[in-house]
Amino acid sequence: MAKQHFIVLLDQTHWRVVxxxxxxxxxxxxxxxxxxxxxxxxxxxxxxxxxxxxFLTNHADExxxxxxxxxxxGAAGRQLLMRKLAAWPFAQGMHAxxxxxxxxxxxxxxxxxxxxxxxxxxxxxxxxxxKESIRIQGVYTQALGLVCCLPSSHGLTHVLCVQYAPKQxxxxxxxxxxxxxxxxILLPPDTFPAPEDGVVRIAHEITQIRMTLIHxxxxxxxxxxxxxxxxxxxxxxxxxxxxxxxxQLPAAxxxxxxxxxxxxxxxNVLPEGLHATEWATIQLxxxxxxxxxxxxxxxxxxxxxxxxxxxxxxxxxVMMGLMVLAGWAGVQAMHQxxxxxxxxxxxxxxxxxxxxxxxxxVRALTQAMHGLQSTVRLPDHAVTMMQxxxxxxxxxxxxALEWGFSASDAPADAATKHAVAWQETLxxxxxxxxxxxxxxxxxxQLLTRLRxxxxxxxxxxxxxxxxxxxxxxxxxxxxxxxxDQPPVLKLILRDVSQVAAS
Amino acid sequence: MKAIHHYWPALRATVLSWxxxxxxxxxxxxxxxxxxxxxxxxxxxxxxxxxQQQQRIAFEAGYQPDVDYFLMHRASWQELGFMQPPxxxxxxxxxxxxxxxxxxxxxxxxxxxxxxxxxxxxxxxxPTSQPxxxxxxxxxxxxxxxxxxxxxxxxxLQQLEHAFGGLLLVxxxxxxxxxxEEVITAQCELALFNFPHVLPDDLMGEx
Numbered sequence: 001m002a003k004q005h006f007i008v009l010l011d012q013t014h015w016r017v018v019x020x021x022x023x024x025x026x027x028x029x030x031x032x033x034x035x036x037x038x039x040x041x042x043x044x045x046x047x048x049x050x051x052x053x054x055f056l057t058n059h060a061d062e063x064x065x066x067x068x069x070x071x072x073x074g075a076a077g078r079q080l081l082m083r084k085l086a087a088w089p090f091a092q093g094m095h096a097x098x099x100x101x102x103x104x105x106x107x108x109x110x111x112x113x114x115x116x117x118x119x120x121x122x123x124x125x126x127x128x129x130x131k132e133s134i135r136i137q138g139v140y141t142q143a144l145g146l147v148c149c150l151p152s153s154h155g156l157t158h159v160l161c162v163q164y165a166p167k168q169x170x171x172x173x174x175x176x177x178x179x180x181x182x183x184x185i186l187l188p189p190d191t192f193p194a195p196e197d198g199v200v201r202i203a204h205e206i207t208q209i210r211m212t213l214i215h216x217x218x219x220x221x222x223x224x225x226x227x228x229x230x231x232x233x234x235x236x237x238x239x240x241x242x243x244x245x246x247x248q249l250p251a252a253x254x255x256x257x258x259x260x261x262x263x264x265x266x267x268n269v270l271p272e273g274l275h276a277t278e279w280a281t282i283q284l285x286x287x288x289x290x291x292x293x294x295x296x297x298x299x300x301x302x303x304x305x306x307x308x309x310x311x312x313x314x315x316x317x318v319m320m321g322l323m324v325l326a327g328w329a330g331v332q333a334m335h336q337x338x339x340x341x342x343x344x345x346x347x348x349x350x351x352x353x354x355x356x357x358x359x360x361x362v363r364a365l366t367q368a369m370h371g372l373q374s375t376v377r378l379p380d381h382a383v384t385m386m387q388x389x390x391x392x393x394x395x396x397x398x399x400a401l402e403w404g405f406s407a408s409d410a411p412a413d414a415a416t417k418h419a420v421a422w423q424e425t426l427x428x429x430x431x432x433x434x435x436x437x438x439x440x441x442x443x444x445q446l447l448t449r450l451r452x453x454x455x456x457x458x459x460x461x462x463x464x465x466x467x468x469x470x471x472x473x474x475x476x477x478x479x480x481x482x483x484d485q486p487p488v489l490k491l492i493l494r495d496v497s498q499v500a501a502s
Numbered sequence: 503m504k505a506i507h508h509y510w511p512a513l514r515a516t517v518l519s520w521x522x523x524x525x526x527x528x529x530x531x532x533x534x535x536x537x538x539x540x541x542x543x544x545x546x547x548x549x550x551x552x553x554q555q556q557q558r559i560a561f562e563a564g565y566q567p568d569v570d571y572f573l574m575h576r577a578s579w580q581e582l583g584f585m586q587p588p589x590x591x592x593x594x595x596x597x598x599x600x601x602x603x604x605x606x607x608x609x610x611x612x613x614x615x616x617x618x619x620x621x622x623x624x625x626x627x628x629p630t631s632q633p634x635x636x637x638x639x640x641x642x643x644x645x646x647x648x649x650x651x652x653x654x655x656x657x658x659l660q661q662l663e664h665a666f667g668g669l670l671l672v673x674x675x676x677x678x679x680x681x682x683e684e685v686i687t688a689q690c691e692l693a694l695f696n697f698p699h700v701l702p703d704d705l706m707g708e709x
Contacts, residue, residue, distance in 0.1 A: 297508065305512035312513065316520035323527040330534040337541035344548040348555055354572075354705060356558065359565045361636065361701055366568040368634030369575065369584075372695060373668045375629040379675045380656040387653075401652065401677040407626055422629050 004051035005137075007282050009274075010122065011058045012168060012186065016273065017041060023286050025271045038125060045134055052135045052303055054285050055295075056278070057117055058142040058170065060184045063090045065114040066100065066216070070107060081112065090116035093123045094139050094294040100178045113179060115144060117294050126299045135303040137285070138293035143172050143182035145281030145291055146230075150174070151259045156226045158219055160206065160253075163277065164241060165232040169202055173213060180218055181209070199244040207250045226256045232275045375422065379403035381455075382426045382493060389449050395439035396446065400429035424493040427462070432487075443487075455493050462488040575667075576706060582667055585706050587698045588616055588641045600661050607649050609658065616641040616696070627693065629671055636700040642673075643692040648685045652677045655688045662692075670694060 002022030009016040015037070019027040029044075031037040045051060067084050071077070085091045095116035103109045117139065129136060146161060163170040167188065173181040185205055187198045206227070213219035227249065229242045246255050270279050284291060293300070354362060382403050390398070404425045432439055450459050562569065583589050590613055597611055616639040617624070625633050627640050647655055655675065663670050674691040 301508060301512065305509055308509065308513060309516050312516050312520060316524065319524055320527055323524070323531050327527075327531050327534045330531070330538045334534070334538040334541040337538070337545040341541070341545040341548040344545070344552050348548070348551055354569060356561060358701065358705060359562065359569070362572050362705075363565055363568040364635045365697060365700055366572045367632075368636065368638070368695075368697070369579065369669065370571065371630040371632070371634075372671065376663065376668055376671055378656065378659050378663060378672055380653070380660070383652060383656065399679045403675045405629070405671075405673055421631065 004048045005286055006045060006048075006051055006053045007285055008053065008055045009058070009278060009282075010055055010119075012060060012184075015041075017044075018271075018274070018282060020282070020286055023283065028271060028273050030273075033121060038128075042129070042132060042134070046132065049133075050135075052137040053129065054137045055122065055139040056142060056145065056281060056285065057119070057122075057139065057294075058184065059117065059119055060168075060186060061118045062141050062143065062182065062184065063114075063116045063118065064143070064179070064182050065090075065116075066180055066218075067112050067114055068103060068109050069112065071102065071110045077110075084112075085114060088114050088116070090114075090118055092116075093118065093120075094126075094296060096144075096292040096294045098144070098179075098292050100180070101176075115141060115292060115294060117141065126295065130299055130302060133302060135306055136295060136299050137303050138291070138300065139295040140281070140285060140291045140293065141182075142278065142281055143170065144179055145284060146172060146277055147174055147177060147179045148284055148289065148291060149277065149280035150177075156256065158213075158223055159226045159228055159256075160209065161228050161230055162202065162206075162245075163230045163232050164202075166234075169198070169205075171202075171205060171209060173209065173218070175218060181213070183209075195241045196244060199241050199248070202241075202245060203248055203250055206253065210250065210252065221252075224252055224254045226254050228256050228258050230258055230277055232277070377405050377424055379424075379426075382424055382491075385453065385455055386426060386428065389446065389453065393442055393446055395433045395436065395442045397431050397433060398428055399431045400427075402427040402429075423457075423495065426491040426493060428489045428491070430487050430489070447489075450489070450491060456491050457494045458492040460490040460492070462490050578667055580706050582669070584667075584669065584696055585698065585701070586696065587639060588613075588694055588696050593643075596665060597662075600658070600665060604657065604661055607647050607654055607658070610646040612644040612646075614642040614644070628695075634697075636697055638700075639696045639698060641694040641696065643694055645690045645692065647688040649688050650685060652686055652688065655690065659690065666694075 002024070005020045007018045007020065009018065013033075015031045015033055017029050017031060018025055019029075031041055045053060065088060067088070069077075069080055069084060072080055081097065085095070085097060088095075091114060093116070095114065098113045098115070100111040100113050103111055122139070126136065126139075142163075146163075150159075150161070157176055159174040161170075161172040161174060163172070168184055168186050170182065170184045172179060172183075183205075185201065187201065192198045192201060206225075210219065210225055213225075214221060219225065227245075229245065231242070249255060270276060274282070281291075383401070386398075386401070390396075404427070405422060406425075407422055447459060447461075450456055579585055583592055593611075593613060597609065601609065617627075619627065619633075619638050619640055621633055621635050624638070624640055628634070647658070649655055655677070659672060659675075663672075671693040672690060673693050675688065676690075677686050677688045679686055
């Protein structure tokens with residue numbers, strides 16, 4: 001919804017109130033300045049609690065004063081200005097200060113325009129409005145607004161604007177787009193019955209003002225003063241006085257045709273009951289352009305605090321939004337990180353508690369156990385083999401059997417101690433049943449049978465004294481052992497795994 | 503300062519409420535960001551762990567068959583007491599148990615004091631060409647039976663070997679027919695190898 005705005009055009013006799021929404025004028029009403037009218041006005045405004053109110057004055061009680069101050073920077077300069085302003089008798093209620101520029105005299109100086117409105121009725125009513133919570137945007141003067149809405153393309157240095165209305169005329173001196181002086185001259189019909197009388201008065205005032213300007217050193221004798229006639233009278237009534245003044249222009253004054261204010265308004269239709277300059281100034285107010293504001297700060301409090309509140313809300317909302325955004329981004333990033341780490345942890349296997357440093361020991365133990373397990377032999381294989389070899393042998397009997405599994409006695413292995421091969425040996429001690437030819441034959445058969453077995457690597461016939469002990473002894477395998485002593489056979493067996501492989 | 507003094511009463515509620523709201527939001531944001539940084543840290547930790555695991559797997563690939571074999575047999579080795587010094591009571595029980603369970607002939611046993619070995623000292627005691635690089639102990643055990651047939655000892659030995667996971671080294675067995683009697687005196691020499699405390703207890707697990 002567009003912003004509701006009431007602009008009170010306040011002049012000598014009556015108040016015109018423009019009700020605008022955005023830059024669109026909704027209504028215009030005219031009120032007297034008496035108590036009842038003000039009451040009615042307040043009732044109207046209270047229907048729009050969010051609306052703001054501005055005052056645009058064109059009143060005889062406006063005062064303008066140019067003050068020249070030495071240029072002092074910072075807080076000291078501001079204090080100096082405030083002191084000067086306090087010394088100005090009109091700076092008690094509604095007033096404003098505008099900087100006009102610098103002057104290079106003996107020393108560098110700054111020029112300020114002090115503007116004030118001494119209108120007790122309005123001052124009192126402002127405090128009433130404040131109590132009624134009406135938002136007051138400002139109190140502006142048409143003279144200060146005029147400077148802002150005059151077309152700048154004229155390029156004139158010294159301009160005297162004459163705003164003519166039937167009962168009054170406002171004369172403003174504008175130097176390089178800055179207002180230096182403004183004055184409202186009343187032309188009451190009883191004193192000035194004919195327009196000619198008014199024009200004479202205006203011409204006289206222009207001459208007076210020119211002398212004042214020269215006296216103030218704002219204008220040199222030789223400078224031409226451009227006169228711009230701005231009409232505020234209804235209909236064609238102003239044409240005659242304008243021509244009259246143009247005809248009897250004071251000395252050193254130049255007539256300049258008034259610029260088209262309406263064109264300056266960029267196509268906005270001029271509402272009925274408003275003059276072009278007023279409408280242009282209203283536009284400035286509606287568009288929130290910076291204009292010198294005469295309203296005391298306390299009066300503006302409600303409006304400006306509302307604005308500040310709005311800005312605070314905006315700033316807070318924006319910061320909150322940013323934080324929410326950052327928080328959301330943070331939550332997203334966190335979620336993603338959590339998902340990723342979950343995925344990674346799923347890939348992680350439960351750590352086996354074998355440390356890397358322990359692995360060589362584990363390997364050594366494992367290899368030792370494995371080696372042990374694979375080399376362990378039981379005598380059953382050798383005994384079974386022996387039993388099979390004995391089938392059919394009747395003349396020989398085994399009286400002692402010795403199975404051993406130990407390091408090889410071979411000299412080759414002894415030389416290379418690093419590769420000691422273990423082998424199974426079976427030492428058999430025999431007793432002969434009877435001494436016969438048959439026994440000798442059986443003995444040979446037995447030897448042949450044993451030598452023919454794939455498991456047997458070697459068969460040795462040992463002397464009986466060497467039977468049980470593991471001492472190395474070489475015998476003759478071809479002979480039949482002597483019969484008084486029990487013969488001993490030593491079988492060296494092949495590795496079972498090698499036999500299986502071959 | 504004067505302006506602030508003017509505006510403060512009108513704006514106090516707004517300013518304070520926004521300040522409170524923003525403080526709460528800041529706190530919430532701080533919590534979120536803290537959590538997020540925690541999650542990021544966790545993620546990088548997980549990545550490190552993964553990388554370490556990959557390195558470890560690459561390193562352990564060469565040891566994997568040994569580790570598998572070890573893990574497969576660890577419990578039984580521990581149970582059979584190979585990882586401790588030989589427990590003679592355990593042996594007593596084991597021999598008696600086998601005796602009763604299988605109704606085998608009586609056995610007399612003699613367990614000799616254990617011998618501590620290193621790689622160098624017990625080379626001749628170890629049955630493979632490459633003795634273990636670990637310190638171990640060797641305990642000779644002698645068993646003596648009186649049997650009617652030599653194969654009776656075989657079952658006995660098989661049971662014993664089975665009970666000890668095939669890790670009992672039989673070094674020598676002898677059978678001798680006693681003169682004038684129908685019994686055979688059988689005698690076997692066994693070697694029991696133990697690896698006490700070569701690996702830390704936490705790796706071996708509780709007994």
